[in-house]
Amino acid sequence: MWHVIIAVGILACAVMAIRVQRLLVSALWLAGTSALVAMLIYLLGAPEIAVIELSVGAGLVTVLFVFAINIAGEENRAVQAMIPKPLAYGAVILAVIIAGWLCLPTLTVDLPASPALTLGSSLWGDRAVDTVLQVVLIFAGVLGVLGLLAEGKTHASLENKA
Amino acid sequence: MTLSLPMIALVVVFILLGVGLYALLVVSNLIKVVVALQILGKGAVLALVIAGSLRGQANLGQSMALTVIVADTIVAVVGLALAVQVRRHFDTLDLKSLTTLRR
Numbered sequence A: 001m002w003h004v005i006i007a008v009g010i011l012a013c014a015v016m017a018i019r020v021q022r023l024l025v026s027a028l029w030l031a032g033t034s035a036l037v038a039m040l041i042y043l044l045g046a047p048e049i050a051v052i053e054l055s056v057g058a059g060l061v062t063v064l065f066v067f068a069i070n071i072a073g074e075e076n077r078a079v080q081a082m083i084p085k086p087l088a089y090g091a092v093i094l095a096v097i098i099a100g101w102l103c104l105p106t107l108t109v110d111l112p113a114s115p116a117l118t119l120g121s122s123l124w125g126d127r128a129v130d131t132v133l134q135v136v137l138i139f140a141g142v143l144g145v146l147g148l149l150a151e152g153k154t155h156a157s158l159e160n161k162a
Numbered sequence B: 001m002t003l004s005l006p007m008i009a010l011v012v013v014f015i016l017l018g019v020g021l022y023a024l025l026v027v028s029n030l031i032k033v034v035v036a037l038q039i040l041g042k043g044a045v046l047a048l049v050i051a052g053s054l055r056g057q058a059n060l061g062q063s064m065a066l067t068v069i070v071a072d073t074i075v076a077v078v079g080l081a082l083a084v085q086v087r088r089h090f091d092t093l094d095l096k097s098l099t100t101l102r103r
Helices: A002-019 A023-043 A047-072 A085-108 A119-126 A128-149 A155-161 B005-026 B030-054 B058-090
Strands: none
Touching (some): A002 B030, A023 A047, A023 B005, A047 B030, A047 B058, A085 B005, A119 A128, B030 B058
């Protein structure tokens, strides 16, 4: 019963995050989506991932969104869709059908059971390359934050210098 | 088919991916595009955790989900930084008016 309520909540939050006009409200609905996804991951038996998803997805990313919207400002203009909406609906339904057609038959294939690794040994041993890659990505993120904070030289200041 | 937890979560994954893809196609605000990418990323994380637990390789799925969470966050950071700089230089967040060519 709880599963269905959480699932419906996730979908409602995701749809509202897209539909709402104000960017700040959209970021808050996204945080709600993230928190409910973390609950679902916890129920699926992965508490470590749930905690990380909750703290990073609902915490850090929301702070970043609020920060960026604060700098960039709201833009309340009547927005028109990039492509016609019926075309978008058709493309999405087609994509979901193809994804389901490719994924669902593989659920019944039997794989040999893996040795019982813990999450720590799987992460640091088997997937050490991934972990190194994450460090590189975090450096890229630091550069991104610097870009977010950079003042940016205007044309006037550049001309004054010249 | 019984309404077990992995099946419900699988349906949630497909609908999250659908909502994210639809938003990517339709939305024209740069910050909303990052929101759409985040929704897609949450679908991917959930899919990895479910796949791991269904196939009896839960730890492999979880460690890959961790990588996806980190990558997704960095994508959000870089995307928002781009959006802020675009706003500064072009004074708009609308993707349609984002051109320096005369129309």
